[in-house]
Amino acid sequence: FSCCRRMAEIPEDVQSDDCLSSYTHIYSPDLLKDQVAFITGGGSGIGFRIAEILMRHGCDTVIASRNLEKLTEAAKKLTTATGRHCLPLQMDVRQPDIISAGVDEVLKEFGRVDILINNAAGNFLCPATSLSFNAFKTVLEIDTMGTFNTSKILYEKWFKDHGGSIVNISATLGYRGQALQVHAGSAKAANDAMTRHLAVEWGPSGVRVNTVAPGPISGTEGYRRLGGSYAESSGVFQGIPLQRPGNKTEMAHAVLFLASRAASYITGTTVVADGGAWLTSPNDMERVLGITSSPSAKL
Template identity: 75%
Template sequence: MAQGAAASRPPGDVEADECLREYRHLCSPDILAGQVAFITGGGSGIGFRIAEIFMRHGCRTVIASRSLQRVSEASKKLVAATGQQCLPLAVDVRQPQTIVAAVDEALREFKRIDILVNGAAGNFLCPASALSFNAFKTVMDIDTLGTFNTSKVLFEKYFRDHGGVIINITATLGYRGQALQVHAGTAKAAIGPFALSRSPWLFVPTTAAGMALFSVPHPSCALSRRHDPSPCCGVGSQQHPSQQPGAGPHHGH
């Protein structure tokens, strides 16, 4: 009984993320060959693991974080484990000019960006009564505004003319509520509708390139949403008008 209880407990925190010792998959090992992914928050947590899995399937990556040291160390691990290229860059998603500089450098290095993963997030446990004005604003700025900022820069720099995929990491905290998480729940809840809205700057009829936009709940939310059918918490997508049934020819990746 005690052994079963111990097995059900989540693993403890670790100082740094490590690549998988063993990896099994159903997808083709080269399903992402030739593609490039730009991943914010890619130096740790889910962003790090997304980068690793993408790279194990042939994708080259750009991992971005406020801490250049963190993404540089993560990049070395990812390259050693997968044999793919990984470019570490310093980015503060609250500051669009840093995103512009990073995207420019990524395009100089790889000549293309096919996938954007908006994984940058700020979070901590705190009761709402103890949250400072600045603490709440900081989480909103990183999670919500950072998602918009990075998506807009990538669209204007590359996706407008070439098409691409945007993946937003959200959470179900805003739908069921979670103690000590009113700030994170609010910020993540604002991300869900990105995949359900036809933003004028994201889907413009003047481009023939295809666009896809997804909002994916963080794995830690999976158990809490067993019966939650909300489309904002699951995977949603929108097609560029040129990809809709009856539309003319289009090109993309």
């Protein structure tokens, strides 16, 4: 009975970058009515599901990344499933001028931005000794500089005078130190600190800044690249208190909470959404170091 009950509590999800065929609202469907969310990395994975869940709660969205073709396809799916407006925006978070022009386009289209989700990221498995200098730099440019660039530009163009909510998507990689992940762990640790600093500085302007730190999340590129299938088949997830990976809808629900008025007095906080994994999962260096990775990572 308890197992069936636990399974019933897990929200609907699909492995592919498609909208849910059914959805059960936990919050009021009008929670974000007529608000606008700007989501980097919104064309696939967790970002795509975040866009869908926010839209199912009354929000219009902008999904931004470098691949316009993928974004356009994703926007059509999201609009069809939710009936809300989704604007695909080709943008590289490493280029402030491009972001600035994109934000201008968004403000012209919607007249406002209420929520920013910094989800754009890059990751792969690689030993530090094989990691090229450029690869390390590129991950920090996407994850850390990209988060700062987009946040700063949106703050200056809108949030400073109107308030808003920023949610950064982080990871638990740096909490203990994990083999093959020095690049991503360093970038996310910097973002966690950035969340606290910006929450302090921008709070007087009515801007809340928070973070969601996912654990292993099925149906994502990260899950495929970082050994999720191997972990599943080898029973690694039995070491997680909730004994399973998370899903994209669960991450979207965490973001929905932090972005909405349900979290109106929460800022500078990191919500770890990993089923308790970082508390109990063994840091199995022998297994992780045995995972096949390229002799050199170049981006």
